[in-house]
Amino acid sequence: MKKEIKVGFIGISGRGSGMLGLLLQIEGVKVPAVCDLVPERAQRGIDIVESAPECNYPVHSYLDYKELLEREKLDAVVICTTWISHLKIAIDAMRKGLYAAVEVGGAASVDECWQLVRTAQQKDTHCMLLENCCYDRNEMALFNMIKKGMFGELVHMEGGYRHDLRDEIVLGRENIHGRLYNFINRNGELYPTHQLGPIAKALNINRGNRFLTVNAVASKSRGLKQWIKDNKGEEYDLFNTDFACGDVVTTLIKCAHGETIQLNHDCCVPRPYSRDYMIQGTRGTYMETFEGESGVIYLEGLAQKKHRWDDFKPWREEYEHPLWKEYTTEGVKAGHGGMDYLVLSAFVESVKLRQVTPIDTYDTAAWMVVTCLSEQSAAMGGAPVPVPDFTDGYWIDREPYRRGKYCVDEVCEDYFK
Numbered sequence: 001m002k003k004e005i006k007v008g009f010i011g012i013s014g015r016g017s018g019m020l021g022l023l024l025q026i027e028g029v030k031v032p033a034v035c036d037l038v039p040e041r042a043q044r045g046i047d048i049v050e051s052a053p054e055c056n057y058p059v060h061s062y063l064d065y066k067e068l069l070e071r072e073k074l075d076a077v078v079i080c081t082t083w084i085s086h087l088k089i090a091i092d093a094m095r096k097g098l099y100a101a102v103e104v105g106g107a108a109s110v111d112e113c114w115q116l117v118r119t120a121q122q123k124d125t126h127c128m129l130l131e132n133c134c135y136d137r138n139e140m141a142l143f144n145m146i147k148k149g150m151f152g153e154l155v156h157m158e159g160g161y162r163h164d165l166r167d168e169i170v171l172g173r174e175n176i177h178g179r180l181y182n183f184i185n186r187n188g189e190l191y192p193t194h195q196l197g198p199i200a201k202a203l204n205i206n207r208g209n210r211f212l213t214v215n216a217v218a219s220k221s222r223g224l225k226q227w228i229k230d231n232k233g234e235e236y237d238l239f240n241t242d243f244a245c246g247d248v249v250t251t252l253i254k255c256a257h258g259e260t261i262q263l264n265h266d267c268c269v270p271r272p273y274s275r276d277y278m279i280q281g282t283r284g285t286y287m288e289t290f291e292g293e294s295g296v297i298y299l300e301g302l303a304q305k306k307h308r309w310d311d312f313k314p315w316r317e318e319y320e321h322p323l324w325k326e327y328t329t330e331g332v333k334a335g336h337g338g339m340d341y342l343v344l345s346a347f348v349e350s351v352k353l354r355q356v357t358p359i360d361t362y363d364t365a366a367w368m369v370v371t372c373l374s375e376q377s378a379a380m381g382g383a384p385v386p387v388p389d390f391t392d393g394y395w396i397d398r399e400p401y402r403r404g405k406y407c408v409d410e411v412c413e414d415y416f417k
């Protein structure tokens, strides 16, 4: 295992700045190169690295990531840019033999997902989608319960990205923020993976199960136009813009073993944040409530009252994932309640070991491609669109996953003793 790794960091806006700060807190990580198209942000990257207590090395900044890849000797890159650039940059980095971590977002095309998979195979490297929700405290406790069989056989799962982002979307040019042109031009499930990640791991997708079809239906688009009318007025140049993306896009995924998944993309009307997680199995149901803080659960034969929800909090305490038990004992580091640090730590561990990442290239491709497929389906009024099998048939007989503390295919209790 390498004691020290060198990571290039690309994309230093709001998210990138936070993630860079967290990455630098992980033992054995050096960030000798940072990059952003915007010079002040590239400089911000340098400032963040240089202010880290362990920084006793020179840091170079780049405006062009290709130059960074050409000039620097790195083990990995972390990419926090925009949805349409994540995989392109990851592919270029992997062609140089580097590990790539990409921030959350949907894919820009089906073809780039194939290129990602083929590059990983040819170069014997890996791309990890930094799906932090796979490491959320609630999701991990629920995963623990699912794997213990407490929900019985899983039948249906739901999740959403319900986040009122109207100002962030509309003010994309003023703030140099990437969402705007996606909402103007694309109609589909633009941000599928926050809940799809934990769902896919619970349903063993790419390992004995797979997504078969995607059907997506989009509502009309009104919320962004209304926001512009209320907040910017007629003089604003986007006043007459028609946004392609429906305010609420509902996507259904059918799996090879019969399970169904519903995703809700909902960023353009006023509402509090929620990821709407729901698990339904033959022995019970979990449903997220209270803005995602904990939720309610009903397990047949174990619920306090028949046909009445139990608060999930005591269940979460009882079935806390060992990673979270360890993490809360050591002191949670910031970033969405702690999951950001864990997802970065999972990536760093894999790079140090030069082994497969817990969210691997096949997961990354299968989860991200849902965006492009949902666009195709929505354009055809919700018609089913087949999901490519990025494993080329190996989903029925894959090599074993790598066990360990950060494994999200199994709860590896033995690693915590």
Ligand SMILES: NC(=O)c1ccc[n+]([C@@H]2O[C@H](COP(=O)([O-])OP(=O)(O)OC[C@H]3O[C@@H](n4cnc5c(N)ncnc54)[C@H](O)[C@@H]3O)[C@@H](O)[C@H]2O)c1
Pocket (backbone or CB within 6 Å): 010, 011, 012, 013, 014, 015, 016, 035, 036, 037, 038, 041, 063, 064, 065, 080, 081, 082, 083, 085, 103, 104, 105, 130, 132, 176, 177, 178, 179, 336
């Ligand atoms: N996992 C989470 O919880 C979470 C939270 C927030 C954002 N995100 C994701 O993180 C990503 C970044 O989010 P953000 O809000 O900071 O986005 P942003 O659009 O504000 O910033 C993207 C940055 O990348 C830079 N960039 C774009 N293309 C580039 C290229 N080719 N080379 C170098 N730099 C480039 C831009 O100049 C900008 O500074 C997005 O994909 C977003 O969806 C994830």
